[in-house]
Amino acid sequence: MAKIVIFDTTLRDGEQAPGYSMNVDEKLQLAYQLAVLKVDVIEAGFPISSEGDFKAVNNIAKKVKGPVICGLARMLEPDIVSAGKALKPAGKRRIHVFVSSSDIHLKYQMKKSRRQVIEMTKKGVKLACSFAKDVEFSAMDATRSDPAFLHDLFSEAIEAGAGTINVPDTVGYTIPEEFAVLLDGIMANVHNVKRSVVSVHCHNDLGLAVSNAITAIQHGARQIECAINGIGERAGNTSLEEVVMAIKTRKDFLKSSTGVKTAEISKTSKLLTAITGIGVQPNKAIVGENAFAHESGIHQDGVLKKRETFEIMTARSIGLKKNRIVLGKHSGRHAFGVRLSGLGFKLNKDQLNKAFERFKQLADRKKEVFDEDLGALVGTEIPVRSDAYKLLSFTVVTGSDEEPSATVKVKDIGKGVETKRTGSGDGAIDALYNAIGRATKEKGMLLNYIAKATTPDKDAMSEVTVQVRFGGRQGPTVRGRAASTDTVEASAKAYINALNRYVEEK
Numbered sequence: 001m002a003k004i005v006i007f008d009t010t011l012r013d014g015e016q017a018p019g020y021s022m023n024v025d026e027k028l029q030l031a032y033q034l035a036v037l038k039v040d041v042i043e044a045g046f047p048i049s050s051e052g053d054f055k056a057v058n059n060i061a062k063k064v065k066g067p068v069i070c071g072l073a074r075m076l077e078p079d080i081v082s083a084g085k086a087l088k089p090a091g092k093r094r095i096h097v098f099v100s101s102s103d104i105h106l107k108y109q110m111k112k113s114r115r116q117v118i119e120m121t122k123k124g125v126k127l128a129c130s131f132a133k134d135v136e137f138s139a140m141d142a143t144r145s146d147p148a149f150l151h152d153l154f155s156e157a158i159e160a161g162a163g164t165i166n167v168p169d170t171v172g173y174t175i176p177e178e179f180a181v182l183l184d185g186i187m188a189n190v191h192n193v194k195r196s197v198v199s200v201h202c203h204n205d206l207g208l209a210v211s212n213a214i215t216a217i218q219h220g221a222r223q224i225e226c227a228i229n230g231i232g233e234r235a236g237n238t239s240l241e242e243v244v245m246a247i248k249t250r251k252d253f254l255k256s257s258t259g260v261k262t263a264e265i266s267k268t269s270k271l272l273t274a275i276t277g278i279g280v281q282p283n284k285a286i287v288g289e290n291a292f293a294h295e296s297g298i299h300q301d302g303v304l305k306k307r308e309t310f311e312i313m314t315a316r317s318i319g320l321k322k323n324r325i326v327l328g329k330h331s332g333r334h335a336f337g338v339r340l341s342g343l344g345f346k347l348n349k350d351q352l353n354k355a356f357e358r359f360k361q362l363a364d365r366k367k368e369v370f371d372e373d374l375g376a377l378v379g380t381e382i383p384v385r386s387d388a389y390k391l392l393s394f395t396v397v398t399g400s401d402e403e404p405s406a407t408v409k410v411k412d413i414g415k416g417v418e419t420k421r422t423g424s425g426d427g428a429i430d431a432l433y434n435a436i437g438r439a440t441k442e443k444g445m446l447l448n449y450i451a452k453a454t455t456p457d458k459d460a461m462s463e464v465t466v467q468v469r470f471g472g473r474q475g476p477t478v479r480g481r482a483a484s485t486d487t488v489e490a491s492a493k494a495y496i497n498a499l500n501r502y503v504e505e506k
């Protein structure tokens, strides 16, 4: 059995995807759960890219125990120094340096010769080794590079101290058989390849990321870079849950294994959804809602007679549980806290108190509080450390023959001032958001609005996710989320949540 290193890049490549950006606290939540899932390496971010990313990597390096904590850096001194600083507190740390290797990138993006790229690599890898014993080298756009140059580049990187060499299919272009040839070439022609772990980083533009990753294992790769729910740039990365379950389910054929605790997969997938507000499609392999649902009569009959007739793995193996009643009005703080950690949340005292208060309000309105409700409630609660604005009350009037109007009372917490304003609009939500804009004097442009029910029951909570641009056309886009038994209230609070994030980031 070959041991496959699982390198999780949910917090770096995944987080770069539109709509998935997470703040420092949100990243920390997910990193704690990735440690429980027992991934081998957590790529926590790209420290030089922003102050927030530096802080996130640094915080994770300080607090998350178990996996190797990794930070990304271009082959440039300031990047490597920044990654080294951010990772310093980690028990086990890795610096991941990358440089482009394809002629098209060299010519148009980097404007460097092959010789210059080799020199940069030797220098960069050595510098990275002075900050971390564990250094990974990536040749960006490897699948579109000249193999002979790639072999030289990898040999030099290993010579300079890289313990892992990564072969990224950056643009999601390769086909399994072709990728196999590339890997065979690396194994045969990189003279010192035995001194390093060969890794692959596949993108899903053609829907082949997992296939390519699995093929790579059969051709000597021993590290897979992947992300929870397959999130990542464009069509995403290799999906962690798919590649891990393929290895586990087909160990007879692949003769390999991972250290991942698969019973934590479902929880981790749901935690990411709770934090970002973006779920997976129902037919998504492993973690989709229908992944273990047998609808056809023949299949159901077969599964009842003998499970293996139509089921290749069990729902239990990924820790899937039916939504069951968890808490109600009389549940105490302790039970609430225990249930939340069961869902993968690790909250500090302040966050827990705040969430408990929200839970009590919810339990007054909703008899049965399900895991999904708690996920929505708490996932929307982590984002902002200290709110700038609070919604005190709202009224919305709308109808087929009336111009929609809304009145809101909002408190500016810093100034201690309460403001009541009225607004009108094309619809009830538009009127509501215009009223909030007037009350807070912060004009936002609504870019996206999604409302969904957390559970299928009649008194379900509504979870609203919005994307709003504040501060004019050039302003940043922020995400806001809220959950409530009332969709209009959730809409108002989601907008205020976006505004609070905007103020916090500013």
Ligand SMILES: [Zn+2]
Pocket: 013, 170, 201, 203, 232, 233, 237
């Ligand atoms: Zn990538």
